[in-house]
Amino acid sequence: MAKILLIEDDTDLFSLLQYNLERDGFAFAGTHSGSTALQICRQVRPDLVLLDIMLPDSDGLDICRGIRSDSDLAAVPIIFLTARAAEADRIEGLGAGANDYVVKPFSVRELIARIRLQLRDRAEPIRVLQSGDIELDRVGRQLRFKGVPLSLTTTEFRLLEFLMTQQGVVFSREQLLDAVWGQNHALTDRAVDVYVMRLREKLEGDRQNPVLIHSVRGFGYTFDPRRNELRPRFPAGNLGFRQS
Numbered sequence: 001m002a003k004i005l006l007i008e009d010d011t012d013l014f015s016l017l018q019y020n021l022e023r024d025g026f027a028f029a030g031t032h033s034g035s036t037a038l039q040i041c042r043q044v045r046p047d048l049v050l051l052d053i054m055l056p057d058s059d060g061l062d063i064c065r066g067i068r069s070d071s072d073l074a075a076v077p078i079i080f081l082t083a084r085a086a087e088a089d090r091i092e093g094l095g096a097g098a099n100d101y102v103v104k105p106f107s108v109r110e111l112i113a114r115i116r117l118q119l120r121d122r123a124e125p126i127r128v129l130q131s132g133d134i135e136l137d138r139v140g141r142q143l144r145f146k147g148v149p150l151s152l153t154t155t156e157f158r159l160l161e162f163l164m165t166q167q168g169v170v171f172s173r174e175q176l177l178d179a180v181w182g183q184n185h186a187l188t189d190r191a192v193d194v195y196v197m198r199l200r201e202k203l204e205g206d207r208q209n210p211v212l213i214h215s216v217r218g219f220g221y222t223f224d225p226r227r228n229e230l231r232p233r234f235p236a237g238n239l240g241f242r243q244s
Helices: 011-023 037-044 060-068 087-095 108-121 154-165 173-181 190-203 226-230
Strands: 003-007 027-031 048-052 078-082 100-103 128-131 134-137 142-145 148-150 213-216 220-223
Touching: 003 011, 003 037, 011 027, 011 108, 027 037, 037 060, 048 060, 048 108, 060 078, 060 087, 078 087, 078 108, 087 100, 087 154, 087 173, 100 108, 128 154, 134 154, 154 173, 154 190, 154 220, 173 190, 173 220, 190 213, 190 220
Parallel strands: 003 027, 003 048, 048 078, 078 100
Antiparallel strands: 128 134, 134 142, 142 148, 213 220
């Protein structure tokens, strides 16, 4: 019997989901408070977590990151339940480590179908992100570069993990701040530039000509090792057009 942990402050929705989950044969545990969420996760050891983002005493995004940084809980599927429907919010939620993102109001039957899908697919969680010479162990919180262990700070690891899970997607500095540092950060966009520079120093052969983490002028950054391969290479003075 799969065990579902619900972290939701809306008492009516909490009761509705508890009734339907138990009726469908799930073991149920829950809390209305985000401040004790990680402690309860460690006690309950759920098979899946349903997590509200806008909790009165906590940020669900930070709770999600906390679960992902705990080696005993990191592989547990997380489904966000939230009223935030914007594309940027969805990207931020998935980037924080959620497996799925469900916008309120929603169909309970559809939610249960999504839960069953996550539990079905849980047998092979993506533990290691790999791209070229980089191997990022999300559970062990370790990085190997060209087969050699490489030390990263917690923030460097989170930034690289977020970018690698969304390869080819261009993020603004503000989006990266929210995804990695949380929405309650008191940092400026400059912090993103500093941490990207640190990652480049550790991962790029020439940080002035990066092949992994690319700058997008006037916007932000993207992790895209294929970008150099796809860039057209024309001889100097030749734009690649044939004159008629």
